[in-house]
Amino acid sequence: MRKTMAVRRLDLGYFIRPASETGGPQPRVEPVLAYLVQHDRGLILFDTGIGKADPETEAHYRPRRRALQDALSASGVALDDISLVVNCHLHFDHCGGNPLLGGRPILVQDLELATARRGNYTFDQLIDFPGATYEELAGETEVWPGVWIIPTPGHTQGHQSLVLRQGDGTVVLAGQAHDFASDFASDLLARHAALNGEEPPLPPCQPWLQRLAGFDPRRVLFAHDCSVWEPPQSAFGS
DSSP states (O other), X not given: OBOOOEEXXXXXXXXXXXXXXXXXXXXXXXXXXEEEEXXXXXXXXXXXXXXXXXXXXXXXXXXXXXXXXHHHHHTTOOGGGEEEEXXXXXXXXXXXXXXXXXXXXXXXXXXXXXXXHTSSSSOGGGTSOTTOEEEEESSOEEEETTEEEEEOOSSSTTOEEEEEOBTTOEEEEOTTSSSSHHHHHHHHHHHHHHHTTOOSOOOOOOTHHHHHHHTOEEEEEOSSOOOOBOOTTOOOOO
16 A cells, blocks of 8 residues: 555636436536546646537537646646546547646546547547547556556446545545446445345446445546545544
């Protein structure tokens, strides 16, 4: 187990999800969050913010962007300091800053990149830009000591999460594997219920949830939720 890797959350703005997509009568304002990971080998940037979209998409989501350079600067970091980029997936609100990082390796599942390049998925200028340097993955891999990429398909078929195994407990950067920390908690409970032999019907769980649970995470962080999942057995004193 490695010593602690510092993880810093970056605020890269927000968008307004219309009521037609929230399942309720009201729209919802959702943050766009990226994460900076300090590792012995360098800095990893997990997601890069909201990219330019067409007028229809702009009107639909009404994004408000915070420049990636400004968010990094507030953390004492410049674009040139980034060693490695990992995108959970290639929708425009997760890879928008990639063109600023030409020449840096961008780790993505091969299925995700192929889907993006087929069109009608994201915006071409965010995918194949000058200096775009992809390292295509076909499943899980340990990219640096203690740093794992785990496929977590669902939101997209090529979605992936970043797992940081360290001395004070594993941190999972889950991207949009779940929209909210509460959804992740509910799915974990459903998994526990199934393992305890509860009779159906039970809520379905993604097969990869067992793989993530196997890392015994102490914290799970998300792309569109400021809440952090922690194990329910965490102590709060008496």
